[in-house]
Amino acid sequence: MARELLLLRHGKSDWSEQVEDFKRPLKDRGKRGAQRIGVWLLQHQLQPDYVVSSPAERAIITAQKAVKVMGQDAEKIIQDRRIYAARVEDLLQVLAEAPKSAKRVLMVGHNPGLEALTEYLEGKRIPLPKDGKLIPTATLARISMPNDWKKLRAGDGKLDSITRASSLDKKFPFPDHTSMEMRDRPAYYYNQSSVIPYRIKDGKPEILLVRSSKQKHWVVPKGISEPWLTLQASAAKEALEEAGVEGEVGSESLGSYKYDKWGAECSVQVYPMQANKLIPEDEWEERHRGREWLSPEKAIERIKQAELKPMIKKLAKMIEKKKSKK
Incomplete structure (x- = not known):
């Protein structure tokens, strides 16, 4: 055999x-x-x-x-x-x-x-x-x-x-298949990534926010990181699906935050993404969410996740600094 x-x-x-x-x-x-x-x-x-x-x-x-x-x-x-x-x-x-x-x-x-x-x-x-x-x-x-x-x-x-x-055991080993700690979901669920999409319009930065899946809050694209992709590539995939936007994801993280879900703590790395293409509304599968380009100040006011507010502020400063060098 x-x-x-x-x-x-x-x-x-x-x-x-x-x-x-x-x-x-x-x-x-x-x-x-x-x-x-x-x-x-x-x-x-x-x-x-x-x-x-x-x-x-x-x-x-x-x-x-x-x-x-x-x-x-x-x-x-x-x-x-x-x-x-x-x-x-x-x-x-x-x-x-x-x-x-x-x-x-x-x-x-x-x-x-x-x-x-x-x-x-x-x-x-x-x-x-x-x-x-x-x-x-x-x-x-x-x-x-x-x-x-x-x-x-x-x-x-x-x-x-x-x-x-x-x-088989109803729970899943964490952080890998050899571990003794057991959680409600597979280990990779707790490792997530997100992007803050932005563009420059009329010389000023704008941030793209979308509504959450249940349309209750304003958020940025975030999701479970696919095990075979880098955190940046996985976040870009989420951006395309959740916000209908494509672009260049920065190599450096803007920061991270943690939140509780599935009986444990999820960690989210957040990256900037300069948008270069917006999928037309009629081609965007999740258009029921709604999306809107906002100034960094307005985005900070609307975004639900408190930990993202200083990251949007940091991104706005990075964009201004980059502009001043040109």
Whole structure:
């Protein structure tokens, strides 16, 4: 046996929303389940070389959640429609196309396809647990495989283990997968970054504020830092999504602040970002928030987070100093 196949069924989906099956989202429980499986893989040094997922909402989000916990780039996940509502033949074809260089492949999909594929590779019926479920939601099957996947036959694999997220610790190790401290969310959730977007208009600086997701407060873009990106790159990604703005993020932080969430303290690094492109209103996905360019003084008055007020003031001084040198 030279290669390994990891089969992960999507997490628990949310049936409360009236949407078509393909677009059905995950429940929070499903997201946490995917993350627990990711931590388990990391702790056992079983990170995949190649990840392929059904593009159905509940599957691709499961794949992303699991991959991020392992510190891998979620944007490299391959989405393959054949995995959705798949027969064994379809799944075998997807595996046949996996690169030979990938020694450990993670496939994220659905039942009954994953269970049928597991039994096909094992070459026999697999005794069911007491609850009658071989691969329930957020469950990982680990299968030893031959080197050549071009023409897989029944019995070519060996089922090594089945791991259910429900059997794993409900909390997550912090600050890394070897730690004893446990928190409510994966470690990377507590490491965040933010930008204060600005521009020069008619020779004067302006700060871009957006409303919070529930439109209660004025804020600047902020979010959980993606594990595979720098803090600056992650903050720029948040700026594009939350404020519809692109620009150059400064290399030096304006400062940091902390706040309590998910049962612990989150740390936020804040960077300046000189805007060079504003996404048109009709193309900005989060336009329901609203956004506004303001003078630094007005921005300081409106911004909710008190720790950001001196940072906006500091940024305004930096801009003025830069202007005076020209």
